[in-house]
Amino acid sequence: MNASQLRALFHRLLDAIYPPDVACALCGREAVLDADHLCAACRASLSPSPALICPPVLDGVFAAYRYHGSAREGIQSLKYKNQVRLAPFFASAITLPELWKIDRVVPVPLHPLKQWLRSYNQSDLIAQAFCARTGLVQQNDLLRRTRFTKSQTTLDEFERTVNVSRAFHASPASKGLSVLLIDDVTTTHSTLSACAVALKAAGAAHVYAACATAAVRGARQE
Numbered sequence: 001m002n003a004s005q006l007r008a009l010f011h012r013l014l015d016a017i018y019p020p021d022v023a024c025a026l027c028g029r030e031a032v033l034d035a036d037h038l039c040a041a042c043r044a045s046l047s048p049s050p051a052l053i054c055p056p057v058l059d060g061v062f063a064a065y066r067y068h069g070s071a072r073e074g075i076q077s078l079k080y081k082n083q084v085r086l087a088p089f090f091a092s093a094i095t096l097p098e099l100w101k102i103d104r105v106v107p108v109p110l111h112p113l114k115q116w117l118r119s120y121n122q123s124d125l126i127a128q129a130f131c132a133r134t135g136l137v138q139q140n141d142l143l144r145r146t147r148f149t150k151s152q153t154t155l156d157e158f159e160r161t162v163n164v165s166r167a168f169h170a171s172p173a174s175k176g177l178s179v180l181l182i183d184d185v186t187t188t189h190s191t192l193s194a195c196a197v198a199l200k201a202a203g204a205a206h207v208y209a210a211c212a213t214a215a216v217r218g219a220r221q222e
């Protein structure tokens with residue numbers, strides 16, 4: 001038996017132990033699933049994001065789910081627990097308004113040191129799954145994170161804006177392009193705005209943003 005036959009056998013064994021059609025797409029627990037492969041508990045705590053107020057520097061902003069309940073747990077598992085299987089789940093919920101004409105898809109970059117520590121960028125994985133589904137072209141090297149910024153989670157809106165301003169540098173290759181930023185979660189849009197400022201300074205024609213989740217102010221954050 002060669003290596004690829006061995007790998008195929010291993011995957012058949014895994015499918016027999018953990019059949020993909022009985023495990024919830026979000027929490028991974030075995031349960032009765034709906035048409036979207038979600039268990040009843042995940043379905044009940046999953047709610048669509050309301051329409052978001054677009055910051056002036058962006059040409060449009062969209063989020064799929066409200067950042068609470070099972071969506072919040074899913075994003076945290078994707079980010080911190082290596083649950084990379086969740087990237088296609090969140091990517092599948094991103095739908096763009098028809099008016100958005102996109103030339104390039106760019107995930108919000110992590111600082112190289114943070115990416116090295118985490119070994120992957122969750123927004124990059126969501127962008128890859130999104131592009132595989134839509135056929136849009138991803139180009140990560142249009143945007144770099146040049147400053148190591150501290151975590152935004154404990155900062156208020158003003159502090160977040162100061163924290164990430166000038167943290168990004170965009171390539172001159174962005175000139176004239178209509179760019180779609182992809183992020184896992186947005187709260188005050190300060191990171192997305194800082195990315196858009198850098199891209200527009202490099203000549204990008206339009207910058208849109210699509211996020212897997214949005215932490216909407218006033219919403220429950222449990």
Ligand SMILES: [Zn+2]
Nearest residue numbers: 024027039042
């Ligand atoms: Zn579930």
